Amino acid sequence: MARVSVEYENHVAHVTLTRGDKRNALDDAMFKAIVAAGQEVAVSDARAVVLSGEGNSFCAGLDVASFAQLAGRDTEAYINARDFGDANEPQEVALAWRRVQVPVIAALQGAVYGGGLQLALGADIRIAAPDTKLAIMEMKWGLIPDMGGMVLLPPLMRSDALRQMTYTARPVSAERGVEWGLVTEIHDDPLAAARALAEEIAGKSPSAIRAAKRLIDLSERAGRADVLLAESAEQLALIGKPDQMEVIAANMQGRKPDFK
Missing domain, CATH: 3.90.226.10 (2-enoyl-CoA Hydratase; Chain A, domain 1)
Structure with a gap:
């Protein structure tokens, strides 16, 4: 069974x-x-x-x-x-x-x-x-x-x-x-x-959601300096990338994002 x-x-x-x-x-x-x-x-x-x-x-x-x-x-x-x-x-x-x-x-x-x-x-x-x-x-x-x-x-x-x-x-x-x-x-x-x-x-940026989960998990077990460094690294990996650009375009056009 x-x-x-x-x-x-x-x-x-x-x-x-x-x-x-x-x-x-x-x-x-x-x-x-x-x-x-x-x-x-x-x-x-x-x-x-x-x-x-x-x-x-x-x-x-x-x-x-x-x-x-x-x-x-x-x-x-x-x-x-x-x-x-x-x-x-x-x-x-x-x-x-x-x-x-x-x-x-x-x-x-x-x-x-x-x-x-x-x-x-x-x-x-x-x-x-x-x-x-x-x-x-x-x-x-x-x-x-x-x-x-x-x-x-x-x-x-x-x-x-x-x-x-x-x-x-x-x-x-x-x-x-x-x-x-x-x-x-x-x-x-x-x-x-x-x-x-x-x-x-599921309708949010997939890459940003994954980054947020990684960061929250890290924050529960790592020290301040490591978390701050990871926060910066995760943000740099999101800025200007396709998922973020789709979010911006969707918000400006008043529609739901369409992630690939």
Whole structure:
């Protein structure tokens, strides 16, 4: 059974977790399918991505049956492997979406737990339904978040809130998610809102959008001098180039840009 579908429309990649009968829980096949989808989208001509899950939950986290799969393999080798640059396979499930060079918008509903939350955090923007529940669930199973969570969570959250969620494994509401930086906005139809936003972004200069994502990512991990230098380099690579000239012409003519 396919775990993930990828469809393209108007320069937007629609990536959908398709294990809705299991609340899109993560098993080994789902890990591989999500990573493969990220790799596919990364080399496509997509200008924005919508990441969603079918059914009543975005992703309820690790499939409990997967614990048995882990017990049957060399866990140390699997966890310590750096098969994806600086990440192992579970970490790449979330980090693959940061490696995609265009904005990724996650549409969230129902349970967004554990690995599902970390997957959502790999997106640039998260739009949640009012009924969404979010949890750093790993402590329930005597574990810690290890799918990139400790790279993705600290820039978004206050330390005390992060510690409380991690130590207790208690779910929080979408409203609390907004307050704590996990959710960008709440919408009655998060998938429709995510698609509309993706289409809006896809209509902007593709080269400028990619440059902006690179720069924002760098700003979260580099020092002031490096960021300022990169800011100048990115701007110089945009000024006077075809995408910018098309934006200027379109604005002057009162039409939408037509990027090649």
